[in-house]
Amino acid sequence: MSDHADAKSHEKLYWMVGGALFVLTIATVLVSKYHIPHPWNYVVGIAIAVLKASLVVSIFMHLKWESRLIYYVLGITAFFAVFLFVLPIVDFSWTTGQIIHRADPAGHEAVEHH
Amino acid sequence: MSAHAAVAAPYENTGVPDGKLAIWLFLASEVMLFGTLFTSYIVLRTAAASWPVGWEVLNVPLATLNTFFLIASSVTIVMAHAKASARDKAGFYRFMGLTVLLSLAFLVVKGFEYGHKFHEGHFPSTSIFYAVYFTTTGLHGLHIIGGVAWNLGLMWWAGRDGWDDRLFLGRVEYAGLYWHFVDIVWIFLFPALYLL
Numbered sequence: 001m002s003d004h005a006d007a008k009s010h011e012k013l014y015w016m017v018g019g020a021l022f023v024l025t026i027a028t029v030l031v032s033k034y035h036i037p038h039p040w041n042y043v044v045g046i047a048i049a050v051l052k053a054s055l056v057v058s059i060f061m062h063l064k065w066e067s068r069l070i071y072y073v074l075g076i077t078a079f080f081a082v083f084l085f086v087l088p089i090v091d092f093s094w095t096t097g098q099i100i101h102r103a104d105p106a107g108h109e110a111v112e113h114h
Numbered sequence: 115m116s117a118h119a120a121v122a123a124p125y126e127n128t129g130v131p132d133g134k135l136a137i138w139l140f141l142a143s144e145v146m147l148f149g150t151l152f153t154s155y156i157v158l159r160t161a162a163a164s165w166p167v168g169w170e171v172l173n174v175p176l177a178t179l180n181t182f183f184l185i186a187s188s189v190t191i192v193m194a195h196a197k198a199s200a201r202d203k204a205g206f207y208r209f210m211g212l213t214v215l216l217s218l219a220f221l222v223v224k225g226f227e228y229g230h231k232f233h234e235g236h237f238p239s240t241s242i243f244y245a246v247y248f249t250t251t252g253l254h255g256l257h258i259i260g261g262v263a264w265n266l267g268l269m270w271w272a273g274r275d276g277w278d279d280r281l282f283l284g285r286v287e288y289a290g291l292y293w294h295f296v297d298i299v300w301i302f303l304f305p306a307l308y309l310l
Contacts, residue, residue: 010196011193011196014189014192014193014196015189017189018185018186018188018189021185021188022182022185025178025181025182025185025304028304028305028309029174029178029309032169032305032309032310033169041310042310045305045309045310046305048305049301049302049304049305052301053298053301053302056188056294056297056298056301057294057298060188060189060192060290060294060297061290061291061294061295062287067129067130069128069129069130069135070130070134070135070138073135073138073139073142074138074142076142077142077145077146080146081145081146081149084146084149084150084153085149085152085153085156088153088154088157089153089156089157089160092157092160092161
């Protein structure tokens with residue numbers, strides 16, 4: 001932890017963040033139970049997950065008080081992670097409509113051509 | 115390295131402790147590892163003619179309970195670090211012990227879930243959905259086991275000469291950083307597999 005963050009003084013904050021994470025977990029389960037129309041169910045579910053992850057990274061992992069070097073490391077990681085996600089998905093989107101597999105192998109036609 | 119250099123800057127060469135930079139770099143590689151799996155999940159799911167609804171094929175209440183276990187363990191491990199910072203050895207043991215117990219509870223519940231799936235005849239080879247489910251949750255489970263070993267090791271070291279070692283507090287913090295990352299992976303796995 002950096003000099004700016006005294007672990008002792010943040011104990012109350014840790015418990016509050018933990019409580020918020022519990023509430024957000026209940027919220028994400030309830031939201032999925034009350035079928036929100038597609039694609040908003042994905043948007044809400046992912047938004048809650050991102051909010052929870054942000055709380056963990058910023059408070060529990062002390063990124064809020066971290067030095068600039070760690071931000072650089074994470075920035076480079078995020079930059080390449082975007083490619084990791086976007087390239088395969090874009091590549092797939094160019095072929096979608098041509099090849100669709102079945103998640104259920106019980107269907108004998110493992111690959112369908114359209 | 116000369117003796118003088120070893121004393122002057124033994125563990126810090128970049129403005130942050132070497133161990134902290136190392137664990138963040140390791141976590142960066144872990145982001146890419148799990149990122150690959152999430153990308154595969156998105157492509158496979160989008161490509162599938164149909165995809166099972168998590169609520170109907172998986173045990174959401176048990177997974178929710180496991181989410182609570184992991185969130186609680188994130189709180190307890192950061193509290194263990196706070197107690198170590200305050201030189202409260204009993205507090206460190208209490209919270210790190212709770213972290214290990216919560217981690218083991220997660221593994222027991224996950225083992226129950228796996229056992230139930232196997233009993234029903236669902237294996238990674240059953241379908242692409244179950245291949246994704248077992249691969250992602252299995253790799254995550256291995257990370258949990260690694261974290262339990264790490265945290266138990268810190269408790270063992272604290273009981274010997276580790277408590278007064280200058281590296282101890284840093285290692286507790288790095289264990290926490292790793293553990294919080296494992297928690298974050300689950301924060302995304304839980305809705306991806308069970309809810310959406």
